[in-house]
Amino acid sequence: MSKIEYQTPGGATVICSVDTIPYSEALNEAFDAIDHNQGALFCSGYEYPGRYSRWDIGFIRPPLEIIGRHRRFEINALNERGKHILPIIQQAIQDQDYLQNLEITPSCIVGELVPMPDYFPEEERSKQPGLFSMLRSIREYFASGQDPYIGFFGSFGYDLVFQFEPIRLKHERPENYADAHLFLPDQLFIVDHRKETAEVRNYDFHMGSHNTYGLERSGKHFALQTPREVELKSDNEPGEYAEKVKQIQEGTRKGDFFEVVLSQVFTSGCQDTPRELFDKIRNVNPSPYEFLINLGNEQLVGASPEMFVRVKDGIVETCPISGTIPRGNDAIEDAERVLELMTSEKDEAELTMCTDVDRNDKSRVCKPGTVQVVGRRLIEAYSRLFHTV
Incomplete structure (x- = not known):
């Protein structure tokens, strides 16, 4: 010690x-x-x-x-x-x-x-x-x-x-x-x-x-609630989300919007404990960022490949992701999927927009003239997916 x-x-x-x-x-x-x-x-x-x-x-x-x-x-x-x-x-x-x-x-x-x-x-x-x-x-x-x-x-x-x-x-x-x-x-x-x-x-x-020396590291015991139903539900009625997309497309043509992030919330009861769910997510989709946070009244469980922001020695780093495609069954199919992803105009445009927004945000808090793009449309390979970052 x-x-x-x-x-x-x-x-x-x-x-x-x-x-x-x-x-x-x-x-x-x-x-x-x-x-x-x-x-x-x-x-x-x-x-x-x-x-x-x-x-x-x-x-x-x-x-x-x-x-x-x-x-x-x-x-x-x-x-x-x-x-x-x-x-x-x-x-x-x-x-x-x-x-x-x-x-x-x-x-x-x-x-x-x-x-x-x-x-x-x-x-x-x-x-x-x-x-x-x-x-x-x-x-x-x-x-x-x-x-x-x-x-x-x-x-x-x-x-x-x-x-x-x-x-x-x-x-x-x-x-x-x-x-x-x-x-x-x-x-x-x-x-x-x-x-x-x-x-x-x-x-x-x-x-x-x-002085905390010698005092016990104790905490309140929280009971888990067993869900009464496990049916998957959405906060949108059938067809409602698609209609919102059409409205946004029309508004974009008119110049009403520059960027819209349209959300849809799905909820379902879960029979697993938070720890069991965390184990399943990690086994199915190993990621750079895997987390289980027990806040007491609720638990957050998830995994993400995306570095939102990292600060070390005064250097601010971010790594936005946009562009995803499933992996193939072998190396040949993997190569075909990567080619399909890299030649997608839609995925390229989305990542360009994300990079621009991210660069503008960092310019608000970083020293003027220091924000730069150090990588462009790089491939990251995961167990089931390819991403462009």
Whole structure:
């Protein structure tokens, strides 16, 4: 066992104990507990030199969570350890001018983000008051170059964009709808598949009279709900989606639209547990990004080949995907499918549009003149599909 001890810019002491654990059993504890405990598993079943590497990371029973809804937020201690971390978080945010109406108890901090100003330079849009302002303050308070793993893990919702670009919402949101749900873990299981090594990192936090050392890593047990029916349902009536497509096509001809992402939501009960479903997805479709997040009241399970955004050493990287075709039964059919994909005008146009949009978005937050395309219509091969990226 080794230990890393450091002091954060905010004055908190962090002690990280690192233990080597058996590679083949590294995530067993997390996998066994994830169905009924808050936590997350982030796995990679695909490797691509220079882009994706096969690392797994997981945790269960985190001590702290942050939930954001519209312009309100709550920071909850999830166990006794969290109650000792919460005052450290409080020190990081309590004097920030982007927050208002703070209410603080021993187990919870709730508050609101101040409204966005009516006018500001467009290049300052991403710096307007929002949930990310608070996350930046906490990050700066805890920041250290001595540990690359500790941080917030969880889910971000699409509605977070409205904190930067407010518009009138057409559809009602459920009362318990969260724009973001993040955990601060104090124990991480980390697996390096290339080296076939694994470790568990246990964190303790100390500041003033608050100390997590010796306190149990506990958490609430959540029961799974058994679905009453498994019938597949859509939020569109038969033919409704096709009619919407026709309306968009006509509007595009008139110049009403530049780009439209038309959605259709399918729902179905699932007899599998989240862990069982996760295992099936990973076996059928190994991907660079495989995830199971138990938020307590709901679980997110999925796999994706697409790197949305990655930031390392000040470099922002993204890898949009557009263009997909099934693999063939042998190498000859694979070559034919790749040729068909690469000569598709539709797929080329879609990827060009995605690349343009992505490049424009990055230009809003990156240094002027630094955004560049480093790869164009590259082929990525997966177990069942080819993608162009």
